[in-house]
Amino acid sequence: MRCAWLMAFALALPAAVAAAEARPVYPAPAGDSRALHEAAAGASCADCHPADAGRERARGASLRFSHRLHADVPGGCTACHALAAGLRPPAMAPGFGACAPCHAELVTRRRCEACHPARADGRLALEAASGPLRPRGGHTGEEHHAGWTRAHGPSARARAAECAVCHARAACDGCHRGVLRPMRTHPGDWALAHAAEARFSAERCAACHRAQSDCLRCHRQAGLGGLAPARDLRVHPAGFGVAHAGEARRNLRACAACHPEGDCVRCHGGSGIGLGLSPHPPGFRGRCALLRARNPRPCLKCHRAERLEVLCP
């Protein structure tokens, strides 16, 4: 049975690879034009393409391009269609590199909609008759490869203006807050399985989830956490009260997901409160006056105003 599955997979694989290679690109190539052009060496372009020089649109492509307006380019057709320059067959149509030298301003200002079909607000249309439009040739993921969905974060922050050429600002919000995205990002059953991942990589979760709303809302509804010791064991193991310091220093955001500030102050309220443990790091007294001057409200959650005058003059 296993052999049959393997054989079926082996037979299907070449066809699948061929289908992937033949998927439409932008602009869509047609035929082995290199071989055709080599066979017609020495002939005039107009012999085979009598009407192309006057076309308003590039043939087979979805670009806003007028051959008629480019008819007088020095060098003629081969200035752009550099047949001898080794363009890979079958795509002998000039690419971005052929346009950029003359249209440097459009490139510099990211005016991609000058050539590419655009929507009413100027963003590029991503679905064209010749296939989907995807950037190619960038570094560190700007090329939208198969793993791009998971890898786009740093590039999106560093080159947001480039994203805006195709994507509306609401597009970030639509995915990062959507209900469709978690179905793809997280495997099924994640609601039960996420505990181990969240325990180790809370920062990763925080990239999308706001702890005090996303975590707390769900945990409350499911009755997890709370004051009952039996329930606490579902979140914290026995002995956690003594051992929690390192965990809190390593990732205080994870604690803040469930615990309001009052929980910490119950013990860490300083002299005379709880266990009398100060929550402040060493050296805090040196800069507390500055922080108090900027916003005394957090200080007043624990300290009386007259006491603050003494502690942070």
Added chain:
Amino acid sequence: MELRLGLLGLGYQTRTATGELLDRRRVTQLAELRVSELFSVGGLGLELALRFDTDLGLTRAPEAGEVLALELRAAALSWRAPGLELAFGRQLWLDELGFLALDGLRAELALECGLSARLSAGLQVRERTWLGEGLLELDGVEGDETPVPTLGAGLGYRWREVAVGVDYRRAVLWTDGWPLWEERVSGHLSVRLLERSVGFDAAGVFDLAQDRWERAWAQAGWRLPWAPEAGLRLGAAGLMARPLFAGDSIFNFFSPEAFWEARASLGASPPALGLSLAAAYQRRLYASGGAVDGLGLDCRWLVAPLRLGVAFDFEDGAAGRRWLLMPSLAWRGLEERLELEARLLVMQGRDPLAEQLSALTLGGSAGVGWRLGEVPRLLLTLELNGNRVSPLQTRALVVLDLGLAVGQGGTRF
């Protein structure tokens, strides 16, 4: 003009502390409207986005209750001219200082010489404001209704493939004494060289209210020139970060540790094969000296009509030891209308606090979709999952996405 209406229904089950299985249902309605050339005035535009969430299902905490939320995500008038964009109303954007939802005015000016300037002023959208929402507010304190007037400004310069910029934001609370809520400044540099085959990005954010660096990061990437059909990429990155809480939170006065991360990665993505391979090694250092080493492997292969994926993560160090493996296999047929997926998740963790933290789940799903372009589409998905706690769990998703677009060939700012 673009109009988009979405209706999403999600149903799933979750296990409570007492072992009871709760049924949950969520209905989300989305409405988006984008108009260019409003009232036939060139450059005048309107963006409107609403989201309505309804959570239905049993709860074990009376205070949690059912969730009914209406969010006004965007409602802004804009005016665009060559080199200038003005927007007034509720708007959202992303920069080095983070996401910001603002009710107010934002202006962007871009000059021919490459200089650009940004200015924003208004009230931050907070959790308990009218039609507000809470995701964008920093963690740490219960939300309240105190308005937060915010002023932001930025300068940028772009020359060929080099971009630099600096941004500043100051926010105060609209109450006695105008206490400072947030004051940060950031700078960033982005460079692309050798026909964009080499890139370098770096940024830093300094918290003026706390008088310390909040985070700084740098990344460099190189698309290797050898074997271009293989799409080889080499990357390196470094990060310093410190937990950040809302301006009123006493958590800021505790001693959360900053951490440093260094990462090296190697990836390949031959476009002809639809294959993406990536491997990364990461080391994280905490101020106390603890360290965590991590290794990640990710493989995605689009071999129409199949989609194969394997992800593996391993971490070991101050936070304990953890590994996670997620293989998946999906098939899309009938012109991508029918999708079947099978996947497996295995993870195990061990740390000083929890000797055994493990999960083994097996899930599969089947979905049918009708897609006539980017929109409209109808998607029906049914998942079946199982693990040792809940042998059979289901999750169902229905999406009805309707869109209408009128007009084309517009000019972008």
